[in-house]
Each structure stands twice: as C-alpha cells, then as structure tokens.
Amino acid sequence: MLGGSAVHFALAASFFTEVRVVGPVGDDFGAEQLGVLESRGVVTDDIERVSGGETFFWRGHYEYDMNVAHTDDTQLNVFAEFDPKLSEESRQAEILFLGNIQPELQRSVRELCEGAKFAGLDSMNFWLDNEREALVRAIGAVDCLLLNDAEIRELTGEPNLARAARAAMEMGPGVVVAKRGEYGAALFSGDDFFAIPGFLLEDVTDPTGAGDSFAGGFLGYLDSRRAAGESVLDHAVLRQAMAYGSVLASFNVEDFGTERVQSLTREQIDERLRELRQSTLFEVEQAPSS
C-alpha cells in the first residue's frame, strides 16, 4: 500500500504549509499515488522517476501491543543509486525534513539545501546498527533529531532518557524529540522539557508511518509559525508543534497506509488537538494537608 517516509510526512505537513517532496520512485509509483499527494497540494516536481526501477519497500510486523516494530524486509531499490538533484525552490526551503534513509544521503541533501534554517532528521535502529558513524555525522548537521526513545538510548549508550537526550544534543541538534509510541512524545530544547501523552485510541490499525506523520505535523506546524514571523525555537511554539505531531500520528495509525490522513480536514485536526489537551489538564492549587 502507499507509504514511505516522504509520503506520510508530506500528507501530514500539508495541513499547515506548502510541502515539496524530494526522492526517487520506481515504475510502481504511478498516477494514483502521485494523485494522493497532489490532492493535498503537495509539490511533486522533485520526485524523480527511475525507469525500470522499483520504489523503496519496507515490510514488518508489530508486537502484541503495537508499540514495537520488527523489520521483516527492507529493499532500498531506487534509493540504492539515488543522486539527489534538487530544484532551486527545494534548495531554498527554510524548513527541511530528512526522512529515514541512508545517513550519507541525508547529509548530502542537507548540504544541498542551503536555505534551510531548521533541519530535522529521523532514522531507525537499522542505520544505528549498520552505519553508526555516518548517522552521527548526519545528526551533527541538523537542528532537530526525531527518534524513538529506545533508539536515543542506543545511539548514546545512556539508559536514562534525560541523559541520553543531552548526549544526543552534544552531537549537534539543539532540539531532540523522543517518540514513545502510544505513550506520546517528549521534547528536549535547550533547558526546556515537555512531555505529551499519546491520544487515546480504541482502534489502532497500523502504526506504520506514525513517526513520519508526527514529523509532518511537527515541522509543518513549525513552518506555519515561521511564515508568520515567529521563531521555531520558541518553547511555546515547539510545544504546540509537538501536540500537532501527536495528533497527526494518532490519525495515521487509525487506518492502513495513508487512508485516514489523506481524507482529513484541518477542523478535525484542531478538534482532536483540543481533546488531547483536555486529557492532560490538572490543577495544582494548594489543597488541605495534615
């Protein structure tokens, strides 16, 4: 089914800003797939069609509680030989997301995007295990690292998340987002710490792409605030972006592939944002003590 880091990201971010997708696809990525992106206003000019090639493919399964994914098959396919040639418009984008792919490729795209003022990077345990040094270099070239909390621990060798996040920040990024599956996500930004629980769902159909939808909601919303003249490093702005990321991830997992997110409205997103916030509120006024 339709998926892939860039597709999940682009659809989620499209509710907040204009998105340009860069990457190679094979012959199996046809007009129907492009149509899903274009119907959400995503600019697909920089999608490179490799004749005779096949699109990147991932297959995996999830544990009982849907929180842990296991990779069964990864085929880089057209990504194995990809040499990105970006349009001028893409090079000048101010917010950049480097989806989960070979770290060297992430770094070369980062370098091509001269206009990027805030670059985020996602990765996974596969690259941690197989190309650790390249991944650490790529992380050193971005402003924001988005990883599962267990991967941040593995990356830094620190079992404690607070220490692991600080060690990751010492590699370069000023912002670290720890994704926690159904438990939500945590944000480390300078000395600010923020944690948001996951939106409560009774039906989790397929977690695939949830992290990319999170990144799309997060960075897409940040770009809308940047376009409004605000700083994406403002703590309140980053926290609100985390909430939008959580909301987009929660919609992602409600159906297979991109089914749920591609048919969303901004009103549904904002409605769920309010519900999510309502589930986190508590008072702290002084109470009787003995």
Added chain:
Amino acid sequence: MLGGSAVHFALAASFFTEVRVVGPVGDDFGAEQLGVLESRGVVTDDIERVSGGETFFWRGHYEYDMNVAHTDDTQLNVFAEFDPKLSEESRQAEILFLGNIQPELQRSVRELCEGAKFAGLDSMNFWLDNEREALVRAIGAVDCLLLNDAEIRELTGEPNLARAARAAMEMGPGVVVAKRGEYGAALFSGDDFFAIPGFLLEDVTDPTGAGDSFAGGFLGYLDSRRAAGESVLDHAVLRQAMAYGSVLASFNVEDFGTERVQSLTREQIDERLRELRQSTLFEVEQAPSS
C-alpha cells in the same frame, strides 16, 4: 532494606492524611523499621508481630531501562498464615488501600473494612498467572484498580489499553489507573480519560515500591479532599491525585528503599508537582494555516 507495599504506601500517603497500616511482620522488622513509619506519623497499632516469623520478602532485578521488573524470589513468610484482625479504627477508615498480596486476603480485608467508601487495589502478574479467579473476585469488590498497563492488558485479554480499561471497569471498579513506569500513568474514570507523563529524572536508582508510592500519593491526597468534604470521584480531584501519585513515585525511585520519601517535606512535593505540571503545558489557540 526496608520496603514492602504497605511501608512505601504509608510513607507516601502520610504527607496528606493519617495512615493506619495493617499487616504481619516477622522478628526481622524491628524498632528501627517501626521508627521510620512512626516518625512520619503513621499509626502502627495494627501491625502484627509474628514471633519466630520472617517478614514478607521480594527480590528482583530490572531491565536496562528500569521499566520492566523481573521477580527473582518471593517469600510470603508471615503472610502465608495471616488472619487479619483489624482494630475498630481501621475498620472505619473511609479510604482503603489493598496492597499487592494474595487476592483472597485482599478480599477478606475489604470485607472487614465496613466503613470504606473508596477502596483501591494493587496486584501484579504473579497473582494474575497463579490466582486469576480470586483476583477477579477481589477486583470486583473495590472501587479503584491500580495496575501496570501491561497487566491490565493481560487481565482482560485486550491489547488496546482503552478497551482493556473498560473491560476492567466491567469487573467492578469505577476507576482504573494504568501505571506506565517512566511514561507516567493514565486514569479512566467514568467517561473521563486523563494521562500524565512521568516526572523527568536523570538518576533512577531503584524503581522498587514506585507503584505503592504512587498509590500512597494518589489515595492519601484523595483522603485529604474527602476530609475537606469533597467527592473523591470528582474528575478534577482524581486528576490532581494522579499528579501527586506521580510525584511521590518519582521521589521513591531516586534512592534505595524508603530513603528518599521518608525524609521529604510537603513543600518539596508541591514544588515538584508544579515542575511536573509545567512540563505538560501547551497552548491550542488558532494558528495560521495554509
């Protein structure tokens, strides 16, 4: 070292209300151990000393990230033959906590406590695996179930937490608290859902007793509101109790045994409560969209 469900619970709850401890101890539980409880004002009249007996003993170890405990050794010792004889004051307590022990024993204490208007129960996978029917009966006799989220899933056979919590409520309790380790805790009460992240700690020394300290902060705070004439089933009151539970659990894990909690002050607890709340806040006002 000093521990046990009742001890962790009583110390945590003692910051909010008067606590009476019921249970058997052996000769190895001496004046020093009693002194720790009494220095926090805990009433120990109903602690029964079994001459020649040994106190309940648990030993375990934790996984790398401190989130999962494995039992290495459990010795019921004096609990194996325990026949609770409660004082009139204990029988009339309006809030009751049944710590993690044989479910039949929990149920018999519940029946003895005629004055209890709100009874909470904790358990663990050991009883789920070995005395499931008795546990379900005990759960049916209380108002609030406190369990790790994985245990609620196991109890109900529902992999989804929202469905699992509802299935647990159908066993009797109107309130279900899902403990999530470092990720915090979630509250199901009627149709209200509340989730609170864990307080961020850089040094987690020993998670043993964290669940009991959570229960002590939670039920102890509820009792203080009850004493002030409020309903413990009020959603805002329950949410604030969840926050106090999280704070007490966070102090618990900072040192071995009861070291950290026994030397706390209410001011330190309220200070951490404010820090915890600060880490959860985000805005939802309308933002620019494209």
